[in-house]
Amino acid sequence: MDRADSERHSDRRVKNDQRTILCPTCASSPHLIVSILDTGKGKTVRLFECGCGEIIWDD
Template structure:
């Protein structure tokens, strides 16, 4: 039996899933992340290669 450590992926869990661009279908890049002091949630802004910009906020 081989006891060497193997790096295996057990799941495809993504803690911060990014929605695909509604214009071109690619995954946009995170360009800004900030805390909303009024409700304590994180607001993230994304920009796609096609120029489309979107934002998301943590669920409460």
């Protein structure tokens, strides 16, 4: 794989990871508190907290 292919794949990965998260209680955008790598599954789990106090897991 040459550099152009590598950059194209990394751009796609970044875009897929930037999903819009909305609070189910107040529909505002919560802020990211922590991001944890699940090494067993190879996935990143993100924890968000909203201004209304709601905690949201994104896995």
